[in-house]
Amino acid sequence: MKMVIAATTAALTAGAAGCSGGEGGSGHGEGTLVMGDSFSLTHPIGSNGTEQFIEGLETRGGDVGLDLQYFASGQLGKQWDMPTVVRTGVADISVISPSYVASEMPLSSVGDLAGLVEDACVASYALKDLMFEGGILYEEEFKPLNIRPLWIGVIPAYEAMTSERPVAVPGDLEGTVQRSTGGAQDRIVDAVGAAGVAMPIGDLYEALTRGTVEGTVASPVSITPYGLHEVIGHSTKGANLGSFTVVYSINEDTWQSLEEDQRALITELAEKSQQSLCEGLNQSVEDSYREMEKENVSFTDVSEDPEAWDALLEPTRQNWVDDLEKMGKPAGQVLEEFEAALEKHAHRAERTTP
Template identity: 35%
Template sequence: MRPWRRRSLGTVVLAAATATVLALSGCGAVASKDQTHLKIAGIFPASHIASTAGVDVFTEELANGPGKPIDAEYWPSGQLGTVGDLTSLTRTGALDIVSVLPPNQSDIVPLAGVSDLPGFDPDTCVTSLALMRLLKPGGIIYEDEFEPLGLIPLWVGSVTKYEIWTANKQVRSPEDLRGMSIRSGGGVMDSTVSALGGSPVAIPSSDVFESLQRHTIDGAAFPASSIGTYSLQDVVKYATKGIGVGSGSWIFSMSADAFNDLEPEQQENIRAAADKTGRAQCEGIRADDKAAEKTLAESDVEFTELTDAESKAFSKNMPEIQQKWADGLDAIGKPGSETLQAYAEAVKAQEKEEGL
C-alpha cells in the first residue's frame, strides 16, 4: 500500500507503516525522466513545529524550485522507526532525508549536542543558525561526525528556553533542586540538571503529566511552548523564569549518496530550500514561544522572578557545565573544546546577524 500525501507536498500519513517499510526497501532517491522523488522521515508528529514550519516548508520550496521537479513524501511520528533506525535507513538507501536528534544519538553525533548546552543566547534563531554554521562543509561538526556518516545536514530546528517546572516546590536556587527528581530531555541536559543539583529522570514527554500527577517526579525541564501540548499547566504550580537549562535541537539531514545522484541544478534547489526552511523553522518557533508565554501568563502557574543574586547562583555554573562537556569529549579523542569554542564564536556571529 502506498502512502498518500497532500498536493502541497506537505505531511504524508501512512495507512500501514509495515507495508511502507517494505515499499522503501528498494532504493533511495528515485529519478525518472520527468522528476525526482525523495523519501523523508522523522520522529515528530505532523502537527509538530518541526513538521509544519520545517518539512512542509522544505517540500513546498522544492516543488517550486528550478530544474527538474523534485517530489517528496514525508513519514512523520516515527512511523518508520526510532531516530537510530532512520539514520541507518539512509545508509541502505531506503530513505533520503531524516531527522537526527543529538540528545538521543550522542553515541554517533556527540559534538552536535553543543547547542543544547546552557549559558548561550536563548534565541532560537541564534541557536539553530549558529549550529548550522558548524554543520556545513568545512565546519568542525560536519567534518568530524556527519561526513563520516554519509549525511549532509540541511537545516536545524532548536527549541530553547528550557525552564524547571515543578508540582509543589518553588525553585529559587540550585540548593532548592537538591534531591528533586527532574524529567530531562536527555543528552547534555542530563548533565545540566545534575550539575545544578537535581536528579535527571528519563521519561517520555507523553508520560510527564501522569508522573507529575502521581508525584513520581518532582518537576520537569521543559520549554514553555511544549507545556500546553501536554497540558502540564494543570499539574504544575511553579516555573523558573530566565534560568535557561539548555535547548533541544534536531537536524534534518540528507544521504550524501542521494544528494550526489541529483543534477547540479537540483542540488542547488535542495540547498536553497534548506536555507529558507532553516529561517522559517526558527521564526515559527519564535512565534510559538510568544504565543505560549502569553497563554501561560493567564494560567495558574506561578513564574518565579529571580533577584540578580539568585540568577547569578545559577549562571555561575554554566561555564563549568560547558567545559565539563568539552573535557569529557576531549578525553575520548573528540574535539570537544575546539567545538565549544567554534560554537561560541558562531553564536556571536549569528547574534550580530540577527541584530541582537
C-alpha cells in the first residue's frame, strides 16, 4: 500500500471538486481514501488512535485494494469545518468534534457535559452505543448528515485553569475571560460568571500570553501538546468540569461503495483504534499532570471538598436538556441513555483489552 501524508490542501480540494458530485462520496481515485484530521499524529489522539489506524491500512490495505491519503493538523479545514468536509466528499474520513459544531450536532456533545465522565474507555464505549447505527445519536444527527462513525475518543478530566489567578472555588473565576471549546463547555463558563471566548486550543498560547483571555476549561491532555503548561500557572484538580469528544467518521456513500472485505478491515482497525485511544488518553491524563507539575503549575485538589464545584454540575446538565428540548431535540432521552450506557460500560475502567 502507498500512503501519502500531508499533501497540499489546494491540490486535494481541486481534485475533489473535479471528481466529486458534491454531497456524497469523494470520487477520489478508485480504492484511495482521503482522511482529514484536526490533530497531528504527535497529539495523544493521534499517537494513541489515528496512527494505529493508518499503520493498519498501510500494512494490510493493499490486500483488499485500499490506499490512503492522510492530511493532518487541519490542512483540510478547521474543527468546525469537519462535518462539511466529510459530508461533501472533500475527505472520505474525518474527525468531528461535537463541541465545535453545536449548531449542527447539539445532542452529540452529551459526552462533554460536566460531572459525567471519569474514564476515557467507559465514556467512549458508552457513546459508541448511542452514535453507532441504531443508536439515538446516529439516528438524530449522524445519519441525516450522511456520516457513519468509525471510532470515538473522549478526553476526560476537564479542569479550570488560569494564567495568573489562583483558582480554588468557582467564584475565583467570576468576571474573568475564559477560552471555551463551545457546546457543553460554554455552560460551565457561564455558570462560574466568566465571559467565554470560543477559540481552538492551538490559538490559546498566544491569547494567554497577550492577556486576551485569562484561562480555560480544559484537560491536562490538551495542555502539554501545545506547550500551554508554560503559560498556565494555576489549575484545579478533581473538579470534573467536562470532557471533549472526537468522532472519527466516514462518508456514508463512500462506505457503501466499499467491498465487504474493505469494510471489514476498516471496522477491525477502527475497533482497535478506539481501544488503544481510550487507554492512551487515560494514561495521558496522569502523564500530563506530571509534565505540568514540572513546569510549576500550582494545583488545587478540590476532590476532598468538592461541594462548591459539584453544585455547578447537575444544573448545567439540566440547562442543556431544557434548552435543547425547547428546540424539539430529545435531550432528556439522550442524557438518560448516556448515563445508562456509562453504567453498562463501567467495567471497562478496569480493562486493558477489548
